[in-house]
């Protein structure tokens with residue numbers, strides 16, 4: 497079964513007195529255990545794609561499914577629960593809470609879901625995912641004492657903690673140096689290969705895209721190209737060609 501399926505998804509905005517299709521009739525199916533890159537120039541619709549696919553925004557028309565759940569059938573409370581329990585988010589802005597420890601930040605989706613902080617299973621789960629990202633020894637530190645790359649690893653641990661159906665990452669390496677970016681991409685790749693997770697990553701970077709199984713290229717809200725096993729040079733050429741269309 498598909499982890500994520502979009503069918504004819506359109507998201508229309510009204511801007512300056514006219515309608516703009518930020519997403520225009522997009523269909524896409526992603527199997528479980530796959531790593532997808534979403535690429536395109538600035539303003540092409542990548543963020544809108546991610547927001548519609550992750551239940552942060554509602555399409556004007558079309559359907560989005562996470563597993564068997566049709567998002568359009570969920571009310572606001574149902575969507576909030578789905579985002580908390582079945583989706584993992586990794587953003588460029590790290591969104592860690594400075595007053596909580598690394599372990600508490602990691603466990604946050606569980607705590608928001610009603611698990612009790614003193615429940616030993618909660619800490620155990622947080623430590624398990626922190627050790628998967630190599631940070632178990634920093635569990636009781638403040639995130640403020642971590643480097644940017646380490647903070648991004650905590651964000652990945654937090655995205656993994658609920659064992660979500662899909663992890664959405666928006667430019668997760670955008671603010672990192674190439675070596676640290678490589679560490680973060682290795683973790684996402686491992687989450688797919690070892691744990692069978694499904695990851696959707698928005699990126700501008702052809703090297704980051706080359707860590708994925710498949711890239712889709714968006715232009716003016718439409719998927720205009722797809723590539724299996726993307727290689728950096730081929731991705732860079734395809735991106736450059738988008739600019740020339």
Ligand SMILES: Nc1ncnc2c1ncn2[C@@H]1O[C@H](COP(=O)(O)OP(=O)(O)OP(=O)(O)O)[C@@H](O)[C@H]1O
Nearest residue numbers: 509510511518536537538539540541542543544545
């Ligand atoms: N809330 C909004 N109201 C009106 N227009 C919007 C809104 N959000 C996005 N758009 C428009 O939709 C189009 C796609 O925007 P989107 O943010 O999805 O692009 P993007 O590919 O993520 O860009 P970037 O790489 O710069 O983040 C743009 O033309 C943008 O101006």
